[in-house]
Amino acid sequence: MRQPQPQTGSTVVVGAGPAGLTAAFELTERDVPVTVLEADSVVGGISRTVERDGWRFDIGGHRFFTKVPAVERWWHRMLRDDEFLSRPRLSRIHYAGQLFDYPLKPVNALRGLGPVEAVRCLLSYVVARVRPPRDQSHFEGWVSARFGRRLYEIFFKTYTEKVWGVPATEIQADWAAQRIKDLDLWRAVLHALRPQAGRTDITTLIDRFQYPRTGPGLMWERTVEKVLDAGATVHMDTRVTAVHRDGAGAVAVSARTATPGPHVAEPDRRIPADHVISSMPLPELVLAMDPPAPEPVQEAARGLSHRDFLTVALVVPEEAGFPDNWIYIHSPEVRVGRIQNFGSWSPFLVKDGRTCLGLEYFVDEGDETWETDDDALVELATRELEQLGLVDADRVERGFVVRMSKAYPVYDSGYDERVEVIRAWLAEAVPNVHPVGRNGMHKYNNQDHSMVTAMLTVENIVSGTGHDVWAVNVEEDYHEGGTDPASGTDDGTARSGTGRAAPVLPRRPRAA
Secondary structure, eight states, X not given: OOOOOOOOSOEEEEOOSHHHHHHHHHHHHTTOOEEEEOSSSSSSGGGOEEEETTEXXXXXXXXXXXXXXXXXXXXXXXXXXXXXXXXXXXXXXEETTEEEEESOOHHHHHHHHOHHHHHHHHHHHHHHHHSOOSOOSBHHHHXXXXXXXXXXXXXXXXXXXXXXXXXXXXXXXXXXXXXXXXXXXXXXXXXXXXXXXXXXXXXXGOOEEEEETTOTHHHHHHHHHHHHHTTOEEESSEEEEEEEEOXXXXXXXXXXEOOSXXXXXXXXXXXXXXXXXXXXXXXXXXXXXXXXXXXXXXXXXXXXXXXXXXXXXXXXXXXXXXXXXEEEEOXXXXXXXXXXXXXXXXGGGSOTXXXXXXXXXXXXXXXXXXHSOHHHHHHHHHHHHHHTTSSOGGGOOEEEEEEEEEEEEOEETTHHHXXXXXXXXXXXXXXXXXXXXXXXXXXXXXXXXXXXXXXXXXXXXXXXXXXXXXXXXXXXXXXXXXXXXXXXXTTOOOOOOOXXXXXXXXXXXXXX
């Protein structure tokens, strides 16, 4: 496999999300010429802050917590300490008209379910401990073994199926093992009996986090300012149309800038590049190659897919809100999967006397919900908010809809083989093209993990360090106390990856 040599020539960064902008800033720190190309008109990717008529919306909710010291330092280099808020974490589960603490607290959960259901849940848990499910390879079996079938059905099944759009028996257990690893009912009981403020040994149990005053977009808006001040070039509304290559690797990138209104599109601009750092969706990167990638590689790229996302934000009186950052909706009679209270994230996202509730729907781009017009979506969200007993419909003053495509890379069956085909071909044919970030690597990275892939990539380009960037986000213990992949441990032991995995889903049939 051909290895790229360290260089300090010009670099094109594709995408102005956390990974792309981290890479751009780190390159400017090393005096490397940088051109950033962003297809959207807003920076931050899924970590942006959307503003509509003075209201600000966080897409998906971004708690700023990391176990990577290099990322923590980086955040505080971008923003002053007084630009961060320390926010309490509060999340609950809505089920059958009741709100339950999340993470689950046994006394709270069993009391809320009532004595009859509580006994059923306890008996179900005992049965699961004595005779665990035979098949724990999927999400349903894995969770049922640790909480019992009844608690699984109440507190895990519906929400998970809403997010991924498939039955829980078709989601691989790997995701559950990394998201809620070691958090079985007995461990939850111990946590409830011995709570410790500020504990961070299990990420699922973190009770405070940092948050930029005006939303996560503030971080990336500030980063872009610093990148521009350092002399980099940033093109917004500019989509990559081709990555040109020769026998040694990529030599240039062609990009087209959108023009508003019914104007003739600008001609493609060709930008020479010694390196390309790409956070654009991995399939799009492959299919942009010129000359084209071999057919098997293109086929692998076309086989990768994403889960999409939309938020319906409803303005309500402040007292109609709730203290939670978000509430998970496990009630199967509604389509909404989660509801945020943006005022609980930061008072600077909302207006005096009002708050904004963001109802989140997990969708596939082009499906019925995605294609529904905004007014109808506002009506749907208003109706479901009242149906859940959270806010009466007549208290909703106005609404906004925000769509976000390619929010979650889908881990369907065989996705890992397809990613490996692409990864191997890129390393051989275009070793100076570096995928980074969530969509760039088709990996369910958190924001901090995406940043780490960018940091390590820049080190590889400038210093030839040879970090295996693909190893980031494979360490199962990140959420339970992993080490810093960017700097190693204090005692000098080897680096490890960090992160969590998304569920592995069954292969989706391709549309004709």
